[in-house]
Amino acid sequence: METFRIKSIVSKITFSIIFSVFVSSITSFKSSAKSNDADSTVINIDKRNQTLLNSKNPSRSLKEDLQELFQKNGMNLDDDTWKGIRRVVNSELSKDTVLVITQNNKSINVAINAKTEELNRSSATNQSTRREYNINNNSNVKIGGGGVHVKDGRDEVHVSWNGVVVKDGNDEVKVILKDTAKVNRRDQGFSSRSGFNIYFGFNGFSNTGSISGIYNSKDFELSPFGSRYFGFGWTRSGMISKGAKAALKISYGLEVSWNNFMFENNNYLVKGTNNVAFENYKDSKGDVIPLSRNKLTVANINIPVMPYVAFKKGSVVTYVAAGGYVGYRIDSYTKTKEEDSGDKNWNHSSFYLNNLRYGLAFELGLKNFPDLFVNYDMNKLFQDGRGPGISGVSFGIRL
Template identity: 85%
Template structure:
């Protein structure tokens, strides 16, 4: 087919048709499905009133009615599908739209009508193929748009354009041109529907000490008392996940990555941490006359680079618990310092030192993913914070949320 023929076909498809494709297919393209479905059920929605036409219970919301109809057809109205339907319902009130939603070879035609007295016919039972046209109240224009999980099909007279995950097909009568983009067999192998720990992660939380019973002898337990809200934890990193096994409702995965973290231990008392000759010590903050200066900030910060390895069970994204992870981590200290701030003058001082801290860090980690809520995490160091004989045998604990 000549180039000018392709251009003439595309030019016949108006901007308004493409805009309706974009609005109507935002959600449909989030998941993949087969293009050949069994006969589908038609659901008619009144766009202006945002209600289901012929609803048996007028006191129920539109979402509740849709959930019931989806369940009757062996399908699930997940959050992404509902958001997509809501986008179309709230879009141009003068336009009618049809969304074809397919799950497990079952499909539903969601007809979103601008006028309550207009409905869309169901699929052709004799051919076994679903009708996917936009009913726009003007059937004599010779144009229609078919939207489904298999792609978008635009027809204007004898000219057609079909866009799918495989590529683009342009037809002008008996002539056609195909542009293949990707292999559908590979696309269908994607992991769909299960939660994942992959991506960029940010951690916010708090720190505390474990094994505080080891503080004895030359150490005063009051020196190690921490401010609960001042002892904050912050970290960020990148994580990848791999599939181990997959079922219908859950999947076993393993994640790994690279993270950087800062453990801030904010001491309650004015005695600040120093590196002594053989072990750590706490000293008074004195002025030039030897008077004790009260401190508004007195903390130890330990920065580490960590490698987490977390096997986890991932559930469907619409589950209340999206995943449960339990694993471990190993890290290395890249910096440590104390920071003090005078209560009156506000003078700040930083002191970078090893403070006899162990360079190697390792421990256990637990995470819980929740729907519509930040994920929760707990890290428990198995090794001691300080070198043997250089400080008490305490270890670190951090907990908080993961974004």
């Protein structure tokens, strides 16, 4: 049944488009008839015999005659135009009909005579100015600012910028064409988290009280401004429910993030036999080399899921979101930079980090200001027994 409806939609849309081409030329027909008569030709067809009136070669088909006349006028009789003409010729219409076809500033008026008599140019003009074309006793096509409407008995097809609506008696099938921007505008102006997002912020450690035993808490001290967070991703939103002033939505997406932990002290992180450790950065002679940069970077790919309350656009608070995320480590490395020579060194390793990352997320949208975000990891940064039981936390702005 659906396949039949789709085929019906396509055939009727094709025919409607043909007629829209005809009607689009109506406004230019009156002026061109006066100033460009040489570019306009009238073709008369005998509807009853389905032949061209005054044809020079009666043995030729109607299509062959039309192709020759179209070519003489610098135009092309394509399949859609021929199908439209043939449909009118084969219809049960008992009145004379005129189709106005325009290509490249050239026009042809195809006069289809229900009776074997020629129409003059003035009658063609009068007929072509109509906005409703009768196709048979129960069919018509209407074209206006709202789109194209085709009616054939109990069947109706309406084509507009938003899509297609097909009615078969009491049954109705809709094919709606809407882009994301239009859908969002029609959500009564509520704010949305959808789109491409960029995150800038800072990183820190939580559960620092777990740093004990073989670890020195000073080694895990972080530079406040050097421990930066960066991420980007794509997010989509769906409506759950909405009221007059607020709506409950849910967003989901895919993000890539980099957590940079910049250590304050000269000791740098290494992967030992059984656990991570901090060591002095030394040269080949065993002398300690001062470091101007000493950090651990962890890259993750994350899937966030955020239910949120969206408010009307123009509100001071545009939305409040609270949800969670789950991620997977795709890379990790340390970077050191010698203070005197400026030499840099990267060491890629797992450092006994947990591959899986999950936590809670909170966001606050503000009018005329970047959105604020906080991510709090619920699991530990290092594997159990391989490092201290610290977790990551990040916060900043969302663009």
